[in-house]
Amino acid sequence: MAAHLPAEGYREIWADGPDALLVAALSPVGTAEPVPGGHRLSGTWPFVSAIDHADWGLLAAMTRTGDGPEPRLFAVPRAAWRTVDSWQNVGMAATGSNTVIVEDVLVPAARSVSRADLFAGRAAASAAACHAVPMQSTTMMFASPALGAAKGALASWTGHATSKIRAAAGRSGPPPAGMPAFHRISYDMLLTRSATEIDAAGLLLERASATADSGPGIGVPDTMRAWRDCAMATDLLVGVVNRLFRGVGTSGQSTANPVQRFWRDVNSVAGHQALQLESAAAAYARTVIED
Template sequence: MLVPSPSPTDLIADAEDLAVVAARCAPQSEAERRLSGDVVEALRATGFAAHFVPAAHGGKEGTFTELSEAVARVGQSCAATAWCASLVANLGRMAGLLPAEGQAEVWATGPGTVVVGSLAPTGTAERVTGGWQVSGAWPYISAVDFSDWALLCARVPADGPAAARMFAVPRSAYQIADTWSNVGMSGTGSNTVTLEATVVPEARSFDRQNLFTGTPAVSTAACHVVPLQAVNGLSFVTPVLGAARGAQRAWTAYVGDKIRGAAARPGAPAIERGPYDLVLARASGEIDAAELLIRRAAQVADQGAGITPFEVSRNLRDCSLAMETVVTAVNRLFRAAGTSGHTTGSPVQRVWRDVNSAASHIAVQFEPAAAAYATQVFKI
């Protein structure tokens, strides 16, 4: 896990509590294809939703370093729960770019409001009196079943290629289609939001480009002015880092018992430790290396507006490389787990499915990250 601060914060304590419930309910969440009711209740009781909320609305305007540690701790017990906790925090951060009036609506009942959303411009919007009329369908929105608001992206008319805006929509306005049936990360409940021609006031909207430039309407907090490219990868790789730690822990316990059990049986053939030693050393080293990359990326992101274009591209590179490295480690553990470790009840095989599924997310693909990084280095 990421090294905690000398004085553990409330969010770290919350993460430990959530991890206990998430571990107990992981089979149920996976079977139901959404977080179980107990996990949702536990997650709502934590500070994840409020972590990046503007202080004016009772939020913490927290750091990426703290969030990364907390998410990774939850991920050791359940990757899906950690994924939802991470996205709930980060969508709250994005809603912090709204104008003041829109923020007041979103957090009218307090900073614990659960905001979900999508940056994909799969909806359409046109100007009407008082704001925008928005409609469309947005697939793959994690944690949507227990959301209070959705931050949705839609194309808007513009000169040349269509531009895109973000729109904050309350739960009463949108519908949820049950479309999530993936083999990995099934507990995230990443279903589809549909919205029928709904008028969204101007105050609950902002230009999507503001996310990429770090240009909030009113906030000056570091977490709101950092460019999206510098932090988006953290949203998706930190749950996977935690899951890899959980897989390593489960694999080590299983293999250790196997070796000790064979040694304790008189006349039983000894188990050759060499291959297991290599797997443990390589996989744990790979996970540690990924952790170091993630820790630096989080610390750099916490600079806010002080981050340089080079650091933005390096963060993107580091998160994508960390994801590749963690996947390699988990695949290594899975291959060495043997037939018994591949049973449906094994936590190693569940992490193997979750991690490989998470690694397909567009935000952590290495090729575009490499191109962005090289552009900054070569200056061409």
Template sequence: MSPGLAAAAVTVARVAAAGATGADETRRLAPDVVKSLVEAGFARHFVPTGYGGTAGAFGELAGALATVGEECAAASWSASIAASLGRMAGFLPAEGCAEVWQEGPDALIVGSLAPLGRAAPAPGGWRLSGSWPSISVVDFSDWALVRAAVPAPGGGRPALRCFVIPRSSYRIEDTWFNVGMRGTGSNTLVAEDVLVPERRTFADTDLFAGRPLPSTAPCHAVPLSAVNGLFFAAPVLGAARGALAHWSAYATEKIRTAPAATGGPGLSRTHYAGALARSAGEIDAASLLLERAAEVADRGAEVTSLEAARNTRDASLAMELLVAGVNRIFGAAGTGGHAVTGPLQRFWRDVNAASSHVGLQFEPAAHAYAAQLAQRPA
């Protein structure tokens, strides 16, 4: 991780820590937290250099996200969304990129790849309508990137395209009332008959394959499957580390004072030592999996289909390890550790809520990985 992003992440973490409880209560980040993560460079991290961005590395981003996540998973998740959607917008034609970043590379872009919209050809572009739920940090957005079905030429099965629309073109419905990741403010975005010029749309196949139009940077030339899970798992790695750090002082005190064995109520020091060592090991193992995934992603167009599938597998497997580690920590924390006034219950809720994301499910990742292996020459 570059010194600049590393230092910026520490600052964002400090600001986010101060606002974490409030974000959980109000179901959205405080404006100063969003301002901090944008000023730190998360939104511009993958923006092409021709528009003032960094066109940065995945390893840099993953480390920075984990740092922020140790204090507030919602802030880290939001920072990840800002970086991820900034990267996706880089697949626009050059004229579209110039429009999106005409005021600088720190435009906050949010969005969803769920194909929940529909668009019809119109003079100069498309008419777009749709409703996309669970759009993180949407209340602070400048632009949104969404995916919609379009008529196939000559009939047949509809194709899918990505559309980038300005804040003035959509409204937000307050629908985010989840038990975990509450501070992400993941409300619903609604667009109604929005005219989108051709310069602000592109085929989703380019994004999935890693075929950007104006950019040659490695961060844009990598297939989406090689990086998508990394965006979602890195904030959770930070949250798991935060949970472990919070619980470790309690655990080490129990290891020092608890009896070596018990014949009745109560837990032995062996129980606490086992929980501490196993959870710490699972979190370390997840970190190593994500570190390799980032190293692979940073090779850009050189990433093979098998490596991309392995990255998806590793991100989902890392997620399972993180959930197991945090759940064990929470179970061993005792009633005092479950207090709503403490951060452990928030880390626990956030990690488990994040694990339900469609991009982090192990079974489809396993099938994709097995399919790639089956294509290898005997």
């Protein structure tokens, strides 16, 4: 994202080397007043992941142009903001997605880029193929953690189920009155279905990644298909972790068991605006069905 800035701007960000940690808030909830040489930026941005560790923030705000209102991104250094510890969510706790506040900070013109240019993949001063990719073609960066978490949930569930299967194999006689009999086939089916759906979601994300890697020239149909694939993959993974959470049983739902954490994280990831299946479906359908 920062590489879409004018050259003077991105050179400032990477003046000390390639390892500057950047975070972004793309919803234009701030305000930027045009002044000679740049803008004066103010605003409050919630849910900015990893902000406590960031060197630079890319914050979206509305500004005025001769053609009317325009959303833009503004790159500001760590010293320009303060944070509020507001991230108390049940899932994705480790992202530290706290609130950022900027109060009347001057941002030079070289550290600003149109949000429309960013989303369309129009870099101001870079000819690299990876900077000519529409933002909606890169939605897999939000969905990929859900894939990893679902794999982790399956591995944890498998370990838990294995111990129960072995315990049942060593038990003789009928189950106690009122308790269901142990059915190995239900474990086999849960494992098989979950593993297959995880693989299917992975294949969808691989295709979406290949679309983004194709560089310049990605058209609207391919972009919308990639977005659709990421949203659908995430929906599949939510189904997987919900099934595993139910299937792990009461003894496996302890806070000491990682299945519950994967379950919380994947459901939280799925709530991200970029992964809403309804929005992706509507956008994709418009490329297929003519009104």
